[in-house]
Amino acid sequence: MIRVGIVDDHAMVRTGLKQFLSEHVDVRVTGEGSNGADALALARKGEVDVLLMDISMPDQSGVDALKAIKARFPALSVLILSGFPEAHYAATLLRQGASGYLNKECDPEEIIRAIRTVSMGRKYISQAVATLLAEGMAGGLERLPHELLSERELQVFLRLAKGETVGHMAEAIFLSVKTVSTYRTRVLEKLKLTSNSDLTYYAMTHGLIQ
Known part of the structure; x- marks a missing residue:
């Protein structure tokens, strides 16, 4: 059983994710929160295997929360689910320890694939992120x-x-x-x-x- 914590400042998003994840027998939502402090608290409790987290939250941003979590709990898998396109943060957050980065417009089935992948200690790289990383390795274009x-x-x-x-x-x-x-x-x-x-x-x- 993969224990998942959901952190997003929109209750509707959390509810939708919980409902979707409940349809999969190998996943169970064991905690939720609405901000960076909640994310750190969930990590501290040790009751989650994967933290599914937004980066845009009202108090402590998800970016800062990721840094704090990885500093204290480096083995915890943190999967970023953001409304921002991959080009804005994916590469940076992966370097900072995120296990994967998904856009909220992705296919729901990709979320469950990503959760299963990162729960095994691996990185989940979507096609969009893979393309960005490849362009970066090739020199890419000057940043906008x-x-x-x-x-x-x-x-x-x-x-x-x-x-x-x-x-x-x-x-x-x-x-x-x-x-x-x-x-x-x-x-x-x-x-x-x-x-x-x-x-x-x-x-x-x-x-x-x-």
Whole structure:
């Protein structure tokens, strides 16, 4: 039996994953959480074999949580399930100890394949990630400006690009309006843009939003 912990700040996502995983006799969900602190707590309890974790969470990010978990529990398999495309974080997180990286738009059956693979102490490399790694080994292309953004900057960028206001975003991700505005300024500077409309156009032309 593979014991799985699910960490995602959206209750609906956790519920859907639990329901899906319950259909497989060799997997059992033994814990869940909504933030980085919960992820570390699940690891500390020692009741999970695989931690299925998002990287975009309100307090401690999944990236920081991964670093903390691998520092304390290096043998624990951590499988990242993120809404961000593989190009943004996959290679970096695999280097930092993640056992695999999946996009939330992947086929559900790929999630169960990945869980079974990493539970045996192996890495799970999806086709999309394999292509990225191959391009990187071959020299690849120069990184695009948005690929240099921090996790939080990228989160703010994508929300702004979709038309979300600073005030609504601040409430949604538990930051002050001033802090979100600071992130917006940094994003505009790094991307060499001047307005939210520019952000939307950039995101659409690079396939980051539809």
